Amino acid sequence: MAGVDAAGEFETIRKLFAPLAHPDHAWGLRDDVAVMPTRPGYDLVLTKDAIVEGVHFLPDDPLDTVAQKLLRVNLSDLAAKGCEPFGYLLACHWSPRCGWPEREAFAEGLAADQKEFGIHLLGGDTVLTPGPASFSATMMGWAPKTGSVTRGGAKPGHGVYVTGTIGDGYLGLKAAQGHLKLEEERLEALAEHYRRPVPRLAYGQAVQGYATAIMDVSDGLIADLAHIADASGVAASVQLELLPKSAAAMAWFETRIDPEAALEQLATGGDDYELLFTAHPADEGNLKREADRLLLRLTRVGTVEAGRGVSATHLGKPVDIRKPGWTHD
Amino acid sequence: MAGVDAAGEFETIRKLFAPLAHPDHAWGLRDDVAVMPTRPGYDLVLTKDAIVEGVHFLPDDPLDTVAQKLLRVNLSDLAAKGCEPFGYLLACHWSPRCGWPEREAFAEGLAADQKEFGIHLLGGDTVLTPGPASFSATMMGWAPKTGSVTRGGAKPGHGVYVTGTIGDGYLGLKAAQGHLKLEEERLEALAEHYRRPVPRLAYGQAVQGYATAIMDVSDGLIADLAHIADASGVAASVQLELLPKSAAAMAWFETRIDPEAALEQLATGGDDYELLFTAHPADEGNLKREADRLLLRLTRVGTVEAGRGVSATHLGKPVDIRKPGWTHD
DSSP, rough: OOOOOSHHHHHHIIIIGGGGBBBTTTTGOOOOOEEEETTTTTEEEEEEEEBBBBBBBBSSSSSSHHHHHHHHHHHHHHTTTOOEEEEEEEEEEEOOTOOOHHHHHHHHHHHHHHHHHHHHEEEEEEEEOOSSSSSEEEEEEEEEOOOOOOSSOOOOTEEEEESSSSSSHHHHHHHHTTOOOOOOOHHHHHHHHHOOOOOOHHHHHGGGGGGEEEESSOOHHHHHHHHHHHHHHHHHEEEEGGOOOOOHHHHHTTSOOOHHHHHHHHHHOOOOOOOOEEEEEGGHHHHHHHHHHHHHHEEEEEEEEEEEEEEEEEEEEEESSSSSSSSOO | OOOOOSOOOOHHIIIIGGGBBOOOTTTGGOSSSSEEEOTEEEEEEEEEEEEEEETTTTTTEEEEEHHHHHHHHHHHHHHTTTTTEEEEEEEEEEEETTOOHHHHHHHHHHHHHHHHOOOOOEEEEEEOOOSSOOEEEEEEEEEETTTOOOOOOOTTTTTEESSSOOSSSHHHHHHTOOOOOOOOOOOOOHHHHHHHHHOHHHHHHHHHTTEEEEEEOOOHHHHHHHHHHHHOOOOOOOOOGGOOOHHHHHHTTTTOOOOHHHHHHHHHOOOOEEEEEEEOOHHHHHHHHHEEEEEEEEEEEEEEEESSEEEETTHHHHHOOOOOSSSOO
């Protein structure tokens, strides 16, 4: 049923992926399996995320950034667990647009991020699909055996914090689609954030001693905070005027007639890949110090309360959030 | 960009997949990660295979058997390493045909095989694609720390062995497509083999002490034997008249005018998921005894020789194999 693939599974693996393989644990990708090491005092943590062309990345996104986005959305999950990343298995569902130059670009993106994040390829599969391209990675990392923070420990009175800025992924998608009118430099900064989010690995490790509940923001700040509230059996409120905005997001925000609606878009747009966590207010000094050390912005955007669900206010006025987050599926 | 998904990612995970989650290591799928245990004296072995509708399974295959095929092709890789299976992460790239009843069927297929093979779901992702459905699994298992047999130990004089029968996957595909004229019962047996191959896990463990090189047959007997020959730096020859055939394959074979061409089809068709290995002839008695114990057919189909590549003969006459195996990609 499969057509003959000009780029070739074995060629792709041998020429493009084998050089990316872990020197000790992937047998040069000449076998079907990888054998994992153990690390005394550490747990092996796994996560698996998939991305689909036209859903999670754009049909004209360069394949090197698609590869990087794939790794980074998975690394972002490990960041929330305070993991040190180790390696990954990869499944490439190539579409007809993925010829040899595109596969080379994909492998270059992987290589760049392997260097950036200290990870290696451990195995996987490459198949052809007539439909849009899609990719998945199973990312592995090490977490101290003392245990990672879950989503379930938020208590009334704790603060709600986010790293970096919120809304750039959402605006970046619009910028990459040509739906945004801003200076070229702003558009590029936003599209770059959409295509290559930055997993907050170092800060994820730093906050494990302080956070009471943590996850990364992929579906949207409000939707993901709802997951924490749900798992913790609490409510949470967000002050929309406190949302940390990048210079580019600020430039966009200033063009908006309805600031409340604009903030709602940023808080629900998704694709941020920042860390969202709750912590006791007494730890705020330590949290800020760790963020300063990493030159990372940290913002308290809300408060954990008794009850259920997530509410939002703008300058003290309740805001009705109709669609709390992006629905990927 | 994604349309609203009626079946719903969260609904799918909560209602269909959470009941399949490992009781200790998947946190009820309420988090993005799984934490793996360690097992003293054992290595954790990983493999990741993907399957695509229209390439590895048929657009009208029931989703429960698609789920089972996904798990089994991955388990088959672990079988070749003598692993005891433990669990898996899953990525579902649902197409529009995958509504709620189809997802329910998929989860039922997973549940049946979890029971059959003693495995649990550990995590993963579910996304929507407008294209054909595709799925991948990262399967994990335990192998004794003494190390698994690789593909690289075949030496001239060793025998070439296969478990079960060869060609049923190939004929099963034709049967499922309605391209085969045989009794209904035969067609069903063949289609069943195509849809639900049987990973040879117990025998894979039993032969680790004897096999000098081993892998599972997915691309076709000849193509996969070429991988072993290549990795071992040897040649191998196959006597096509020795190919073990099921009763259904035999019935098909008897309708063929050109027996040599028919055997070539069986030896190159792929999708067998039997174990293919080499061993010293002195171990043949032990290999047979282990196979008998498991009520499994074991056949010596050829010999390892000095040189490079794989050759085939039929009743002593050389056969020119034009296309050694199925190209999935």
